[in-house]
């Protein structure tokens with residue numbers, strides 16, 4: 484049944500596409516994860532202030548992004564930001580072009596999606612901090628912000644690392660949906676290649692393999708980081 | 722006691738959690754260099770008294786003065802900072818920062834909060850760890866230390882703030898009997914050196930030996946206070962007698 488033909492892989496054009504696509508995927512996944520991480524940190528910090536209206540806004544944000552399909556989110560941002568929304572006139576050609584590229588829209592969309600998940604992760608990390616640690620910090624004169632920066636965030640982010648690994652894995656997988664809004668990442672080029680060669684099964688198997696490799700590498704890296712950051716008595720250091 | 726004489730002064734302090742009044746008018750004066758022990762049944766408000774003194778929880782009425790600080794008038798953490806510099810606290814559960822070594826735990830607040838010079842603080846921290854006999858554990862994480870060792874690091878951490886007063890909240894209650902002694906020895910040295918201390922404790926023998934004065938609390942009131950010999954040997958109030966009958 485499987486009569487796999489990979490002769491097309493010898494073509495430097497396809498090789499170039501695959502490499503460029505993979506790099507774009509990595510770039511998109513890492514950049515969106517980094518932004519998501521920051522959103523998560525500040526979101527969770529804001530929640531600790533217990534300001535009713537702020538809590539409501541953050542809650543709404545988390546619920547919307549967690550409970551709607553990421554593909555829909557991406558299309559939404561693409562059509563509002565790129566197609567319909569902000570445009571500028573290219574000074575060279577005089578043509579009206581979108582201010583934000585498809586890549587930028589995908590990055591914004593994925594960052595917010597991951598950010599919602601990170602807020603949840605950091606919140607549960609902060610909740611699991613012993614109250615006693617916070618009280619000790621207060622008794623030593625730490626201000627709210629210092630306490631968060633020097634004590635709560637470092638401990639909570641270690642507690643959260645496994646959850647963050649899951650979120651990053653998810654980001655990697657979700658980047659594939661950016662192909663729908665013409666971001667030239669791995670999935671997009673895969674489509675181009677099988678449209679050209681009609682070798683759908685072969686292309687899909689290869690792409691599958693690339694995704695598995697990327698995610699495995701990521702997990703391996705994250706486990707290393709967990710080990711390095713672990714402190715005795717907590718998590719991996721126990 | 723003359724009012725101006727006192728380093729710490731609580732006057733008719735009340736505190737409620739919701740409808741539940743935990744402190745029902747606590748008045749207490751502590752002189753510079755004095756060691757005062759607070760004893761009493763669990764739930765009588767001992768920890769709450771200590772937490773009010775360094776402003777960890779706000780009070781409902783009455784007044785608290787520590788040195789020149791009017792604690793009951795302070796609203797923000799920022800206003801509390803000079804107070805926290807003057808008053809350190811050691812907790813029952815040690816409350817060390819698990820992501821930092823013993824040495825770092827001792828150094829953190831003086832460097833990060835008080836802005837003292839790091840090298841000077843490190844020398845101070847090593848001296849204090851030596852004082853609590855933990856020099857060789859400077860690079861150990863809290864998770865690698867026994868309860869007694871963690872508690873001694875916590876004492877060193879409190880001392881590193883160079884406080885005028887230290888509040889001890891049942892600091893030996895979570896320890897096994899063998900390690901209680903090493904912690905009590907460390908505290909006794911501080912008292913002997915003349916550091917002002919308020920100690921909540923269940924160690925009656927220790928209280929009798931180190932305290933200048935003992936206060937017995939019950940249901941949010943100081944029922945009786947006086948020199949240890951008086952409280953332990955000739956308690957006046959029936960509640961004190963009943964409590965001592967149970968614990969001694």
Ligand SMILES: Nc1ncnc2c1ncn2[C@@H]1O[C@H](COP(=O)(O)OP(=O)(O)O)[C@@H](O)[C@H]1O
Pocket residue numbers: 738743761762763764765766767768769770
């Ligand atoms: N944050 C709080 N919220 C509600 N109730 C509290 C709180 N802290 C203490 N209490 C209550 O106040 C009472 C006195 O507590 P505490 O001062 O810890 O007593 P003690 O240290 O003498 O055992 C207890 O009944 C306790 O349940």
Ligand SMILES: [Mg+2]
Pocket residue numbers: 767768769890891
């Ligand atoms: Mg208590």
